[in-house]
Amino acid sequence: MSNGSIRLIPSITYDLAHRIVDAGVTVARDNGHPAVIAVVDAGSQLVALARMDGAAPQSIQLACDKAYTAVGLKLPTQQWNSIALGDAAFAVGVSRIDRFIPYGGGVPLVDDGQIIGGVGVSGARSADDEAALAERAASVLFEQ
Numbered sequence: 001m002s003n004g005s006i007r008l009i010p011s012i013t014y015d016l017a018h019r020i021v022d023a024g025v026t027v028a029r030d031n032g033h034p035a036v037i038a039v040v041d042a043g044s045q046l047v048a049l050a051r052m053d054g055a056a057p058q059s060i061q062l063a064c065d066k067a068y069t070a071v072g073l074k075l076p077t078q079q080w081n082s083i084a085l086g087d088a089a090f091a092v093g094v095s096r097i098d099r100f101i102p103y104g105g106g107v108p109l110v111d112d113g114q115i116i117g118g119v120g121v122s123g124a125r126s127a128d129d130e131a132a133l134a135e136r137a138a139s140v141l142f143e144q
Contacts, residue, residue: 011041012109012117016140017048020109020119024137025050028124035123035130037137038063039109042116044071052123059122065099066106066120066134074115077106078131104131107138 017039024037034054039047044067051060069077080102084091094100101120104127109117119138121130 009042010111010114010116011043012039012047014047017041017117020137020140021048021050023140024119024121024133025052027133027136028052028121031124031129031133033124033129033133035121035133036060036063037133038067038120040064040067040071040118040120042071042114044068044118047117055123062101062122063105063120066101066122066130067118068099068106068120069101070106070108070118070120071115073100074108076104076108076131076134077101077120078104078127103127105134107131107134109138109141111141 020039021037028035034052036051036055036059038049041047046064066077084102105122106118106120108115119134121134124130124133
């Protein structure tokens with residue numbers, strides 16, 4: 001059946017997803033932010049999640065949706081706000097995408113030029129803090 005009709009998609013492993021979550025928890029704890037850290041695979045399906053003590057229950061969905069947005073749209077979520085500000089029609093269109101989050105806290109996980117998953121963070125003091133925390137957690141990819 002392998003006549004070119006099958007596409008193999010690299011995706012994050014369970015072990016790496018948990019290492020990223022653990023790194024995110026460490027950073028959040030060091031900064032005094034009870035947060036939720038979620039990692040999804042290349043198909044935007046949840047692989048690992050941690051909800052720290054004191055993190056709001058609503059942050060679970062937000063963290064997952066930030067990771068989903070980063071994978072699906074192939075950019076850190078923080079970039080979408082500035083893109084939308086420059087194009088009103090685009091802003092209206094993307095606002096109708098289910099689970100779309102246009103502010104910081106989600107980053108795609110890229111290995112060898114391929115998106116293998118995404119990490120989303122919610123519960124820090126600001127979207128900027130969440131974006132920084134997500135980037136720090138994602139840096140585990142480069143420690144392999």
